[in-house]
Amino acid sequence: MQEVFIVMTGKTLAAIENTIKAVEKLGGRALHVYPPSVMVASVPADSVGQLSGVARISAAKTEPFAARELKAADAQVTSAMAAWNDHVSVERRLQALASPTLGKSWGAARMQPPDPPREVQEHLRQREQSLLGPRAVSRVEGAPNLSVPVLVGRVAVGLVFVDSTVAQYSITNQEKLKVVSETTEGLNLLASFEPRANIQWFYDIKRPKLSLTAAQFTPANQNNWEDIWRDAAMGALGYSANLAGMNQYINSIKQANNAQWAYAIFVTKYPKFWFGYEWANHVVMDFGVDGWGIDEFHRVVAHETGHIFGCADEYGSSGCICTSLHGRYQIANGNCENCATNFVPCLMAHNTPAVCDYTRGQLGWNELAVKSKGSTVLKGTWTFDFDTGTQGPATGADIWWEQVNSVTRLLVPQSGAMLAHMGKPNFDAVSYQTLQKQSYTATPINGSNNAANQLKAGTVIAVKTNAGRYAKLRIDTYGYNLAITWVTYK
Ligand SMILES: [Zn+2]
Numbered sequence: 001m002q003e004v005f006i007v008m009t010g011k012t013l014a015a016i017e018n019t020i021k022a023v024e025k026l027g028g029r030a031l032h033v034y035p036p037s038v039m040v041a042s043v044p045a046d047s048v049g050q051l052s053g054v055a056r057i058s059a060a061k062t063e064p065f066a067a068r069e070l071k072a073a074d075a076q077v078t079s080a081m082a083a084w085n086d087h088v089s090v091e092r093r094l095q096a097l098a099s100p101t102l103g104k105s106w107g108a109a110r111m112q113p114p115d116p117p118r119e120v121q122e123h124l125r126q127r128e129q130s131l132l133g134p135r136a137v138s139r140v141e142g143a144p145n146l147s148v149p150v151l152v153g154r155v156a157v158g159l160v161f162v163d164s165t166v167a168q169y170s171i172t173n174q175e176k177l178k179v180v181s182e183t184t185e186g187l188n189l190l191a192s193f194e195p196r197a198n199i200q201w202f203y204d205i206k207r208p209k210l211s212l213t214a215a216q217f218t219p220a221n222q223n224n225w226e227d228i229w230r231d232a233a234m235g236a237l238g239y240s241a242n243l244a245g246m247n248q249y250i251n252s253i254k255q256a257n258n259a260q261w262a263y264a265i266f267v268t269k270y271p272k273f274w275f276g277y278e279w280a281n282h283v284v285m286d287f288g289v290d291g292w293g294i295d296e297f298h299r300v301v302a303h304e305t306g307h308i309f310g311c312a313d314e315y316g317s318s319g320c321i322c323t324s325l326h327g328r329y330q331i332a333n334g335n336c337e338n339c340a341t342n343f344v345p346c347l348m349a350h351n352t353p354a355v356c357d358y359t360r361g362q363l364g365w366n367e368l369a370v371k372s373k374g375s376t377v378l379k380g381t382w383t384f385d386f387d388t389g390t391q392g393p394a395t396g397a398d399i400w401w402e403q404v405n406s407v408t409r410l411l412v413p414q415s416g417a418m419l420a421h422m423g424k425p426n427f428d429a430v431s432y433q434t435l436q437k438q439s440y441t442a443t444p445i446n447g448s449n450n451a452a453n454q455l456k457a458g459t460v461i462a463v464k465t466n467a468g469r470y471a472k473l474r475i476d477t478y479g480y481n482l483a484i485t486w487v488t489y490k
Contacts, residue, residue: 001028002045005084007059007077011036013258015056020200022054031191032184033202034080035257040087040184064088079180079205086181087188101292103345103352105337106303107317112290114300115313116274123223124279131243131280141330141428148328149261150364151190151309154200156259158250159183161207162233162268168214169269171207175287178294179267180205186298190305190347193355194365196432202257208236210270217271226284229270250281263308265301276300278307292351299351306348311362312336314349327362334358334426357429366431369490371469380480383414386463386471386488398465401482402444409480410444411455418442420462427460427474432489435470438462447478455482463488 008019019039020030028043043051051060064085070078086092096102106113115121132147159180163171184201191199210232217225227243235241239248246264254262264282275286283304289297307313310327313320313336320336335346335356343349346356360366372389383397384390398417402410413419418440422430440462447455455461455475463471463486471488 001042002048002062003031003040003042003088004028004048004051005059005061005065005081006039006041006051006057007061008037008039008056009058010056013256019054019056022057023051026050029195029198030200031188032080032083033200033257034076034205035202038077038080040080040084062088076205079177080203082177083181083184086178087185095295099295099351101296101351103350105315105350106313107315107337111292112275113313113315113317114276114289114292114303115307115318116277118319120273120277124277128280131247141325141332143330144328145330146328148310148326149308150328150367151194151199151305152197152364152368153260154202154257156202156204156250156253156257156262157183157187158253158262158264159203159205160233160237160264160266161205162229162266162270163207163209164270165209165211166213169210169212171267171269171287176207179285179287179297182294182297183265183301186300186302187305189298189353190302194360194363194368196368197363197365202253202259204253204256206237208233210236212270214271222271222273225271225273226266229268230266233266233268246282261309263305265304276304278304281308283308296351299347299353303347306359306363309363311348311359314340314346314356314359328364329361329367329428331358331361331366331428332426333362334429357431357434358426360431360433361429366428366487368432371488371490373487375476375483375485378482378484380409384484386417386465386473386486387467387469389486389488396466398463398471401447403480407449409447409449409455411447411461412444413442414466416466418464419445420464421445421454422460422462422472424458425460427472427485430460430462430472432470435462435472435489438464440464447482453478 023041026043026047028041030039030041032040051057065081070081161171161176187201231241234245239245250262250264267285272284275290277284289300312326312333316337320333322334322336322339324333335358344356345352345354346359348359378384378401380403382392383400385393385396386398397414400412400414402412420438420440445454446452457477459475461473469488474485476483
């Protein structure tokens with residue numbers, strides 16, 4: 001696949017949709033859209049040439065832009081071009097590899113984590129409830145809580161630079177371009193972890209200029225610092241100068257782009273009680289990103305965006321626990337550094353470009369592209385087909401629950417299917433990617449009614465079906481009949 005910067009002549013959402021369709025027809029997908037005229041897409045390398053023949057595409061570029069081209073474009077396009085130049089720059093990629101904080105825990109000693117202290121977090125969670133209403137928490141593992149968004153499909157991002165006429169708070173063009181570039185990079189990273197989610201970021205870049213002075217931010221009103229500049233910024237953008245105004249703004253970019261979800265990222269030098277945090281539907285970011293540095297802004301913004309979509313922190317000093325449930329599908333926080341049995345690097349734990357299966361589950365990705373799923377009782381001597389989710393099919397069964405005699409029982413792969421015993425991981429957190437990585441064999445699994453039994457309750461078996469799909473199977477209760485839960489991916 002090759003990333004391409006596409007310039008469109010159309011000026012409407014319908015025109016953008018047509019271009020996205022043309023890109024998809026070539027086997028590609030849209031990654032970043034800066035309405036109305038620019039998008040970055042990923043297309044098969046041998047199809048790049050065909051883009052120039054598509055109606056309303058005036059340019060399709062795989063190289064960086066020259067300085068004179070940046071100068072000639074309008075502000076929105078210049079931002080997109082500058083971000084693109086950074087994205088394809090070799091220097092940037094090498095610099096990222098040499099980053100001294102790459103892979104460090106967000107809770108590392110002498111560093112500040114990208115989340116405020118506990119008491120401030122608690123204050124934010126209370127404000128969140130006052131804004132969105134109490135999130136109806138199901139508290140049942142795996143039971144969907146629809147008030148939490150999933151990171152799937154089109155997401156509108158309001159990138160709001162709260163600028164100032166006061167020197168100490170004013171933002172330079174260079175700083176703005178750097179942050180657009182870092183934000184794009186961070187969201188690109190997040191989307192790249194799961195191509196099947198087909199995430200399209202639609203940007204709305206704003207730069208309200210305020211005249212609030214330092215005297216207006218005092219220790220006495222510290223809890224309201226964000227409100228002071230955010231309300232003023234909303235007023236300057238033509239919305240009500242209050243929280244309702246921010247909601248109107250976020251809703252307007254969701255509607256305008258026909259997005260599935262929307263949130264805002266406020267970037268400002270105005271006082272704030274932490275360099276990076278989120279609550280409800282918005283993220284607040286400082287240029288300095290504390291000790292992490294502006295070059296790490298992208299991973300901090302990706303981390304904060306994870307929170308918007310239901311992810312929990314996993315670094316030790318966040319106070320995380322492995323049993324708390326998060327995200328729409330209420331997935332346990334099993335990769336929390338304090339208690340994980342098999343900790344793996346993850347963006348929610350470290351400054352690292354990776355996500356663990358628990359985070360995937362919290363983002364809703366383990367529920368993507370499901371072919372069949374459910375719970376049933378697999379009766380002794382019967383077969384089961386994971387592709388269709390049926391017991392005892394005429395053909396195409398993947399397993400046979402063989403009863404050799406009253407003691408010896410075997411789970412036998414059928415018709416070319418293969419199995420891998422995974423032990424007892426958290427079933428809901430087992431991702432499609434993890435299923436792909438298993439070592440499958442046609443060897444039956446011993447489920448005898450004695451000490452050799454490998455099918456005790458809680459056991460998870462990975463299945464490569466006879467149709468080539470991946471499925472996961474959990475034994476819920478063991479016996480002559482097996483109570484099972486399964487998910488088969490397309
Ligand atoms: Zn966090």
